[in-house]
Amino acid sequence: MHGADLPLVMLDSDPADTGVAARVNLDIADGMRQVTEHLLALGHRRFIHLASAIDSWTFAVRAGPSTTPYRGCRAPSCGPCPQHSTCGPDRAAAEHALAAPGPRPTAIICDDDILAAGACKAARRLGLRVPDDVSVTGFDDLALATAVEPELTTVRLPAEQVGERGMTALLAVLDGRPAEPGSLPVHLVVRGSSAPPPPRS
Template sequence: MPDNRRASLRDIAAETGVSVATVSRVLNDRVNVAPRTRDLVLQAVERHKQRATQPSRPRTVYVRCPYVLTDYFGVIVSSIAETLKLHGLRLVLDAGESAQDSDALTVLPSQDDINGAILILPPEAGDQLVTLSHTGFPFVVVDPRTPPPPDIAAVSAAHFSGARAVADHLIGLGHRDIGVIAGPDEWLAGDARLAGHRAALAQAGILLTPERLRHIEPTTAAGRSAAASLLDLSPRLTAIVCFNDKVAVGTLQAARERGLRVPEDLSVAGFDDIDLSEATDPALTTVRQPLQEMGRIAVTQLMRVLDGHQPEALHIELATTLVVRDSTAAH
């Protein structure tokens, strides 16, 4: 049997949820097939015929990233764009902080020229995503800000295990006076990373007291300010673990202003492993997020939905990797 016939059988089997052998029996008019199953397969075959006779038009995917396309978001968006192009899909990009005020989620279902969407760290509340899902409009969330609703496809990094690994690294170096500069409250990545730090510290018998914890917006300036207040504590901290690499850069600045050497006097660790982490002096110990893979998997998930299939898994967490550089040392 030609390869294209076998591929067609697999497509129909996947769409109807029956075996390839059952599809073959129906197409060869065998009698040992239940009437309901036969009808299901024949209807799927008819749909495939109709699609084949319709003029082909490239499907269009709306990608929304309501943030400045810096290293972190830029890598994800670039990966999505490259993967969409590889599969022959068109891209409509809505990016920049001005996109945070748009009503994109409410108007998407009425956009006849948009076939699906990839939403990167959407600022909207979870119930707005549920409302969009109930319209039947296909979309995938990348790096959700809040816990994704059960029936919504989402891709993120394993924030908890990554944060635990970097805290374990500092504890293994002998640090006990450790400060944490965490992300905003009620932000999924921030909550998961803080939980990972707490788990590692608790296992080592170290209590993360409130005065050693800061919640901030994850910027270099905010990191510098938070680190300054932590470094004024007594006894002085020997290590600070930061929400992301930008916060870690601010921490390096605060340490330098106080005449502290990194890593001799203070160990500093970040998260994300953006390009900046290798350009600092010293280079940052950090946690690498698989940003490119997140973009590629988001496209793969969306394509399955567009093709009429359920995603293989609704909530995917991709493994992170601890990257040890020169900003951490034994105490």
């Protein structure tokens, strides 16, 4: 398609890609900022970031140095923990992070809801309660987010708006007009998996 004469409108695509007439992206970085600020406001200062190993621009943004929660954190437990997006390895990675020597993280920020579900399972296997002992957040607001207990605090992505903006951009490009600039906003949905850190944590 990049070599065709037809204009190309891309949804959720790498801004570095060339040959695109218009693109419709989500403000992923702001979603991570919202998660971080929510946990900081609750009093958390020891984070672990459970990062996806999927090689795509959106996950690179979620793990970028300007968006990750540990950017201002000095505790030894703060840092990224790349894993594949399947519940088995996610649970093992979270278990390792929670059981490592030193102060235990009080919050696990996950790149997506599947990782977050694995983190919740890991906490339970270690005898920890979510969110009493450790908070867990996801990203995407999949149906899974409300199927687990407690329900996940996560970032909702406006899928319908992406489609609408994409169609509007395509019609604009076909008509020779510039497409609407800017990324679509996302917003944090606070549910039961996040709470203040335990006392003396």
